Amino acid sequence: MALELFSDRAPEDVSIDDIAAAAGASRPLVYHYFPGKQALYEEALRRAGRELAGRFEETADGPLSERLFRVMGRYLDFVQSHAAGFTALLRGGSVAASPDADAVIDQVRRAAQEQILRHLGLPDPSPTLRRTVRAWIANAEISSLDWLADRSVPAETLQLHLVQELVAALAVAATRDPELAALLAEFFATERPDGPTARLVRDLTATLAT
Amino acid sequence: MALELFSDRAPEDVSIDDIAAAAGASRPLVYHYFPGKQALYEEALRRAGRELAGRFEETADGPLSERLFRVMGRYLDFVQSHAAGFTALLRGGSVAASPDADAVIDQVRRAAQEQILRHLGLPDPSPTLRRTVRAWIANAEISSLDWLADRSVPAETLQLHLVQELVAALAVAATRDPELAALLAEFFATERPDGPTARLVRDLTATLAT
Known part of the structure; x- marks a missing residue:
């Protein structure tokens, strides 16, 4: 799939020729359907956004932290398989940054927030709760970016830590x-x-008792 | 001060004429010193960034959470007195967004992170600790933006909550x-x-015991 090029490389490193080659199409044909690289990039972004939003869906079965753990596993799989694109997009300062790209990112953030609030099942979440979930989504983004850069822990460790950080933030x-x-x-x-x-x-009790 | 216009209004609502009027200067004179509104905006941003970074400085006296509480008081004063500019800058999608503006914002974030790490006093902070502080800074930004939009609690309440959220994140x-x-x-x-x-x-113990 031509648009997957944007997963593996930063947008500035993908040319229309690369896209045409990957799609088995001619350069004029690519230009016929898309007014330029930016439009193609934003289309790739919208597709990736829909795919990512789909990964947040989870049946309301079993303990909350285990549901969230499964969701975060799928999220981190996505992040790993779109590493270059994810980093270029969220690191800021990308040449491909645009109001349309920002709008797609915000839609995905909102989808994630709504899914989490749905699992909590409160019909009318308080401003405090909404803020807590939004801040944790930012934490998940920042932590994934750091992790892609240094892989200082296995993916499963980050997966567990992010879940525990949301649980702690919800308790506060x-x-x-x-x-x-x-x-x-x-x-x-x-x-x-x-x-x-x-x-x-258990870990908090042990740590704070010492 | 002409540059303070950018505190009270979104950059797109400030014209070179406004700036010239506020500075008591002619339009050609403003253009002589600055190649355009974007350059003036970025200069205003750099000054605001230096001022904000200065507010993070705090002597290493007394309990950590009280030091942080004082810093957050000064931070929220700054946010309130630069409300329109702060919101336009961080909400995203601003017409004044640029790699240079992003670089100034990142510098302020780094200054905040370094100040907090300095107060913790660990010579070589772990990746976990750095990530925790960075994520909390994002929380502070998101929470201030929400708060500027709805003022759902007094500033002192948000000040306390942000401090407690960092303490909880550090404990985790x-x-x-x-x-x-x-x-x-x-x-x-x-x-x-x-x-x-x-x-x-106390609040956590009471809440989790019910």
Whole structure:
């Protein structure tokens, strides 16, 4: 697929000739369908955005942290298989940055936020809860970028840590949001002793006790 | 000061005529010194960035969470007095967005990160700790933008919450970073019973016990 070129390389390193070659099409034909590289890039971005948003979908079965753990596994697979494109897009300063590209990124962020809020199941999430989820999505982006650059831990470790960081942020938010507190109490009751939440609580207790 | 126009309005709403009027200078004179509005905007941004970075400086006295609380007070004062410019810059999609503007923003983020790491006093912060601080800086940006848009809580409340969110994130990071764990134990020993950290621990205990 021609548009996959943008996954493997930064947009400035992809030429119309590369795209034509990958698509088995002539340069004029590529130009016939797309007014230029920027339009092709934004189309690739929209497709990648839809694919990524699809990976956030998860049935509402089992403990919350384990659902989230599965979602983050699929997210990190996506990040790995689109490493160059993901980095070029989110590192900032890309020559391909544009209001349209920003709009696609924001749509994906919103889709992720809505999926998480849906799993929490509160009909009318408080501003505190919305802010907590948005900030955690930024954390996931920043952490993935760092991780792509240094791979300092295995993917599964980052996957676990991001889940635990959301659980911790939700617990802090719950101190200011009684509705969320009641909900988390229910969710925590379903967590398994070897699940991400129980492991975090054990690790925190051990760390803070020393 | 002519450049303060960019604090009160989005860059697209400031004209060279406005700048000339505010500076008591002629339009040709403004053009003589600056090649255009973008250059003036970037100069305003660099000055604002230096001022903001200065507000992160804080003597290493007293409990960590109280130092941070003072810094966040100054940060939120800055955000309030540069509301329109801050929002236009960070909301994305601004017509004034440019690689140079991004570079100034990144410099301020790095200054904030270095100040926080300096207060923690670890000579060689782990990747986990750096990532935690960077993600929290993104949280502070996102939360300030939301807050400027809705002012759903008093500034002092957001100030406290951001401090507590960093303390919580550091505690989670400490479960994966023994050096940080030892350091936090020392810091927590100096926290006052009515300080941000002690209040967070009390609130979390009460919330999770219900």
